[in-house]
Amino acid sequence: MFTPDITPLMLAAHKNNYEIIKILLDRGAAVPNPHDVRYHAPDVGSTQEQLRDYQDIARSRSGRPKPSRCQSRSSQELAIILNHDPDEPGFVAGEHMKLARLELAIDFKQKKAIILNHDPDEPGFVAGEHMKLARLELAIDFKQKKAIILNHDPDEPGFMAGEHMKLARLELAIDFKQKKAIILNHDPDEPGFVAGEHMKLARLELAIYFKQKKAIILNHDPDEPGFVAGEHMKLARLELAIDFKQKKREITSILGGQSLLKRVLEQLNEQMRRLRATRYLLDRDLQYKQGAIDLDMGSLSLKPTDLCLSVYEGYANLDPAQISADEYNAYSGQNIKMAAREVTSARPIRMFVDTLLKQVINDLLEAYKKCNHAFHERIKETHLAKAKLEDMHRETTEKIAAMQYNILQLQKALADKEGNTALAHTRLGRRAQRIGAELVRDAPGQALYYECEMLRHSTEQLQQMLQEASASLRFLLQTQIQLEEDINVKMNTLKIDEVDCMVLRDTMDYHSY
Numbered sequence: 001m002f003t004p005d006i007t008p009l010m011l012a013a014h015k016n017n018y019e020i021i022k023i024l025l026d027r028g029a030a031v032p033n034p035h036d037v038r039y040h041a042p043d044v045g046s047t048q049e050q051l052r053d054y055q056d057i058a059r060s061r062s063g064r065p066k067p068s069r070c071q072s073r074s075s076q077e078l079a080i081i082l083n084h085d086p087d088e089p090g091f092v093a094g095e096h097m098k099l100a101r102l103e104l105a106i107d108f109k110q111k112k113a114i115i116l117n118h119d120p121d122e123p124g125f126v127a128g129e130h131m132k133l134a135r136l137e138l139a140i141d142f143k144q145k146k147a148i149i150l151n152h153d154p155d156e157p158g159f160m161a162g163e164h165m166k167l168a169r170l171e172l173a174i175d176f177k178q179k180k181a182i183i184l185n186h187d188p189d190e191p192g193f194v195a196g197e198h199m200k201l202a203r204l205e206l207a208i209y210f211k212q213k214k215a216i217i218l219n220h221d222p223d224e225p226g227f228v229a230g231e232h233m234k235l236a237r238l239e240l241a242i243d244f245k246q247k248k249r250e251i252t253s254i255l256g257g258q259s260l261l262k263r264v265l266e267q268l269n270e271q272m273r274r275l276r277a278t279r280y281l282l283d284r285d286l287q288y289k290q291g292a293i294d295l296d297m298g299s300l301s302l303k304p305t306d307l308c309l310s311v312y313e314g315y316a317n318l319d320p321a322q323i324s325a326d327e328y329n330a331y332s333g334q335n336i337k338m339a340a341r342e343v344t345s346a347r348p349i350r351m352f353v354d355t356l357l358k359q360v361i362n363d364l365l366e367a368y369k370k371c372n373h374a375f376h377e378r379i380k381e382t383h384l385a386k387a388k389l390e391d392m393h394r395e396t397t398e399k400i401a402a403m404q405y406n407i408l409q410l411q412k413a414l415a416d417k418e419g420n421t422a423l424a425h426t427r428l429g430r431r432a433q434r435i436g437a438e439l440v441r442d443a444p445g446q447a448l449y450y451e452c453e454m455l456r457h458s459t460e461q462l463q464q465m466l467q468e469a470s471a472s473l474r475f476l477l478q479t480q481i482q483l484e485e486d487i488n489v490k491m492n493t494l495k496i497d498e499v500d501c502m503v504l505r506d507t508m509d510y511h512s513y
Contacts, residue, residue: 247374250367257360264353271346278342285335364510372505379497386490393483396476403473410466417462421455424448 009029012020302309312318428448432439 245374247371250364250371253363253367257364260356260360264356268349268353271349275342275346278339281335282339285332289332361510368505368508368510372502375497375502375505379494379502382490382493382497386487386494389483389487389490393480393487396480396483400473400476400480403469403476407466407469407473410462410469414459414462414466417455417459421452421459424452424455428452 007029009021009024012018012024428445431445431448
């Protein structure tokens with residue numbers, strides 16, 4: 001448990017939590033002192049009688065009067081003044097803040113918006129005045145605000161603390177750590193990217209999340225320019241990358257042919273079963289008939305003088321046959337007709353199977369040729385894209401070499417300027433050691449002073465150019481790395497298409513037997 005003098009405002013101040021301090025101060029919270037908590041000091045609006053009573057109580061307890069809250073404020077009282085006007089008083093704890101325009105500032109941490117169109121004719125925010133939240137949407141959480149000025153105007157002065165920052169140039173630079181633009185196809189007629197110069201944001205539409213963005217142009221039109229990072233990608237050329245239609249059509253044709261052949265195979269198996277049954281019946285009938293013929297032939301060859309003859313002395317009937325000759329002939333004719341009917345029904349199935357096989361093979365060959373054509377087109381376009389990436393990589397390498405040469409020249413020029421600057425300062429310092437009336441502002445002294453100023457100005461310009469050249473070099477190196485990654489992706493694509501896929505497809509052979 002905290003003592004009564006440890007208020008939420010004091011805790012927020014100790015924790016440097018400026019957001020909570022701002023909310024508490026907006027709601028009228030004040031910073032109490034231990035003296036106020038102990039002696040129950042009156043508020044600012046107390047009457048003279050209450051002040052006298054309070055001083056009497058304080059004098060009786062400690063022997064000397066204690067300062068009131070108005071007379072003594074804690075050194076830990078903190079107020080956040082974003083745009084402070086030195087001509088107006090700052091925020092004082094206990095004053096009423098106009099909350100009419102602070103409706104969206106209650107949840108301080110969750111308030112982030114983009115100041116796009118700032119009106120320079122209107123005054124900035126002064127603590128205690130109306131806070132124009134429409135233009136302070138990104139300035140509330142001031143610790144996390146880091147602005148990148150992409151469209152920098154060199155004719156305008158730099159950003160100074162307390163001024164309004166033109167956030168129209170920060171549309172895509174809110175989270176600047178995640179923003180990295182990749183220009184794949186750089187236009188050599190346009191100047192390269194220099195830190196602070198105008199960067200065409202129209203080409204950054206698809207490059208915000210550059211790590212996850214890798215585009216494959218399969219059907220490239222040679223009459224149109226290559227892909228530039230951030231430009232509109234014509235998704236009509238990604239049909240084979242998103243949904244390889246020809247490959248799916250070939251798979252559909254193969255699966256359809258397999259299904260059709262399976263159904264025909266089932267019909268053929270059923271027809272073969274019936275033919276086997278018919279053949280079995282015919283074979284059995286022929287076997288029985290051959291046995292009867294053999295018996296009749298043996299009986300025909302017997303003679304009365306043969307020794308194998310015997311007289312039957314049994315009681316059973318020697319003529320057990322109960323089937324007439326007409327029934328026998330009808331049975332045999334029925335078996336023959338049934339066999340002929342099965343053979344007749346099997347003949348059209350054979351013709352149907354031959355026709356079906358030819359049709360399926362023709363469909364598969366057509367799909368195979370179309371898919372091969374699509375693969376060849378894809379490989380061709382991938383080769384073109386890889387060649388363009390290699391050309392851009394070569395151009396980027398040349399620009400890197402040129403930029404490194406420029407940096408060396410700038411460093412050499414700076415080194416020369418340092419010697420001249422040191423010489424001018426030394427001469428000017430020695431002339432400043434003159435005594436008495438000799439220390440006059442003559443023409444040589446003025447010339448030395450102007451020379452020092454010119455050297456300082458030129459040195460600053462050279463340093464600025466060196467910084468911009470270094471930033472450009474870093475960007476070019478990053479672009480070179482990205483181009484190398486894209487070239488590796490293209491090489492991997494070619495390896496998959498040419499080596500893996502096409503070699504397997506060469507083994508596919510469709511022909512009818």
